[in-house]
Amino acid sequence: METKPLRVRLQFGIYKIIDPFVKVLLKIGFTPNTVTVIGFLLNIGVAVIFILGAEKTERADFSYVGWAGALILFAGLFDMLDGQVARLGKMSSSFGALLDSVLDRYSELFMFLGICYYLISHHYFISSLLAFIGLVGSMMVSYTRARAE
Numbered sequence: 001m002e003t004k005p006l007r008v009r010l011q012f013g014i015y016k017i018i019d020p021f022v023k024v025l026l027k028i029g030f031t032p033n034t035v036t037v038i039g040f041l042l043n044i045g046v047a048v049i050f051i052l053g054a055e056k057t058e059r060a061d062f063s064y065v066g067w068a069g070a071l072i073l074f075a076g077l078f079d080m081l082d083g084q085v086a087r088l089g090k091m092s093s094s095f096g097a098l099l100d101s102v103l104d105r106y107s108e109l110f111m112f113l114g115i116c117y118y119l120i121s122h123h124y125f126i127s128s129l130l131a132f133i134g135l136v137g138s139m140m141v142s143y144t145r146a147r148a149e
Contacts, residue, residue: 015084018077022084032086036100039078043107046071050114054121065118072111079104101142108138 004012025035046068053064082100086092112135119128 014080018080018084019088021077022081022088025081025085026089030085032082032089032091032096033099035078035082035085036096036103039075039082040103040107042071042075042078043110046075047110047114047117050118054118057122059122068114068118075107079107105139105142108135112138 049064049068049071053061053068057064082096086096112131115131116128116135119125119131
């Protein structure tokens with residue numbers, strides 16, 4: 001008996017969890033592109049929360065960071081859902097795949113922009129440098145994969 005790789009087993013486990021949400025989205029008429037755009041807008045919201053936190057709080061007040069972190073997780077859910085909405089709804093398209101890829105990169109840029117702004121505003125210079133390195137690494141993964149193909 002052949003055992004499936006861990007990655008495949010995890011993927012099927014995640015699909016088992018998110019498929020009920022996907023079916024609800026399909027039932028109310030969401031397209032994969034709509035889900036992608038919602039995730040992107042939520043990530044802009046993440047940046048806004050970090051920037052507001054930088055402007056309205058003192059150095060030791062992390063209340064905005066908590067809200068931004070929660071929104072990052074919620075936005076990440078939409079990033080997982082869009083592909084599955086496309087598959088289950090039989091709405092896969094090359095344009096949708098491109099839109100998803102492009103908006104995912106912009107989402108990361110906005111998220112890291114907000115994080116870096118917050119850290120610099122509160123004088124966490126080493127942490128802001130590490131966040132910037134995270135941003136560069138995030139962009140380089142996509143670039144490297146595209147060049148390899």
